[in-house]
Amino acid sequence: MSRTLYPKISVTSQQWLDVGDGHQIYLEQSGNEKGIPVVYFHGGPGGGSSENHRRYFDPQLYRIILFDQRGCGRSKPSPSIENNTLDHLIEDIELIREHLGIKQWLVTGGSWGTTLALAYGIRYPARVLGFILRGVFLASTAECDWLYKPGGASCFYPEYYREFAGHLGGKYNSDVLGGYHQLLSSENEVAVIAASKAWYLWELRLSTIEHAHIGMAQVEDTHQALCMAVISSFYFTRQCFMDENYILDNISQIQDIPAILLHGRYDMVCQLHIADQLCQQWRNAQLQILPCAGHSGFETQTIDAFCKATDTMANFLTEKES
Incomplete structure (x- = not known):
């Protein structure tokens, strides 16, 4: 049962x-x-x-x-x-x-x-x-590369990965993880909030096979998205210490x-x-x-x-x- x-x-x-x-x-x-x-x-x-x-x-x-x-x-x-x-x-x-x-x-x-x-x-x-x-x-390193570099999870969700990486405007295509960390560390609060939502959305879309469509509207908790993006990018760029x-x-x-x-x-x-x-x-x-x-x-x-x-x-x- x-x-x-x-x-x-x-x-x-x-x-x-x-x-x-x-x-x-x-x-x-x-x-x-x-x-x-x-x-x-x-x-x-x-x-x-x-x-x-x-x-x-x-x-x-x-x-x-x-x-x-x-x-x-x-x-x-x-x-x-x-x-x-x-x-x-x-x-x-x-x-x-x-x-x-x-x-x-x-x-x-x-x-x-x-x-x-x-x-x-x-x-x-x-x-x-x-x-x-x-x-x-x-x-x-391989697990982080799977999530944030082309050739991993991006192969299963190419359209979502383009959206995720595209948020950086093409500036950090060779290092999406590093690009997000740099953006999330900036003094531009509007840019930080937008980046944190994009980061959180990418993981939400990867996380479940029980929901057909997950869009930005599902990123309702701005504080949680900000915590996830800021701290995850900080840890992952340092191999989680x-x-x-x-x-x-x-x-x-x-x-x-x-x-x-x-x-x-x-x-x-x-x-x-x-x-x-x-x-x-x-x-x-x-x-x-x-x-x-x-x-x-x-x-x-x-x-x-x-x-x-x-x-x-x-x-x-x-x-x-x-």
Whole structure:
């Protein structure tokens, strides 16, 4: 039987946690305060958490923790790239865990959230009960090239890529990613807003196979688009502050931690072969290929698989504890 998202639940606690460097992280909890602690890492970089992310988890079984990564969403200030690197994000997560008094937690996330989850787990493996990761992204040069250079995703959406690259007026055709980063760093606020919407629209169009047409009218949240574009371009032009192949080269740190990997066969943002490669090198991971899903975390098969995965992991962790 197919699963839908768990019913909407209210936040039981909400705060802005001071993590230093002038940043305050939006942090919320919901569900069972005595349940299995689970933290969800949103995508991006620069995306932000959603009330629907809570609904992947049975609120009777889980203590659900969501937060907005520094510089985006409801965190303050946003958007902000000041003192914003992968190391900062990892240490923010560990500060959240300590602040909440949690010994170990289930680590989950989607897209860029999988990158962050894996990097966190490699640094702090003893803190992780298990992983549920949707739409694996390892932040390699090849993965960024797939998204922003001709010959990758552009081969499947040539008209959309022309529109995306064309926003730069032909000035940066050899380096669309760098061109967007330069434009988004300018002092021209009108140009920055327009560029951020174009950036966000390109990813939206790649993200789902369940909607026939996505146009600029669907880019309703200007702040979210701005956070995504500014922070993603900042990270991607710096290889996400990781050495090439960092995660695969350090997979031994998390080999013994159980993981469920979920990936849509038609994911045009994060490529399936990357998830397969990760699974082949991670003996305690299992990969579920979703035959009729793309990249979005809220497509029908992805919702079904994610909710079932959280139920499966809850049963496993409960049995392990007993």
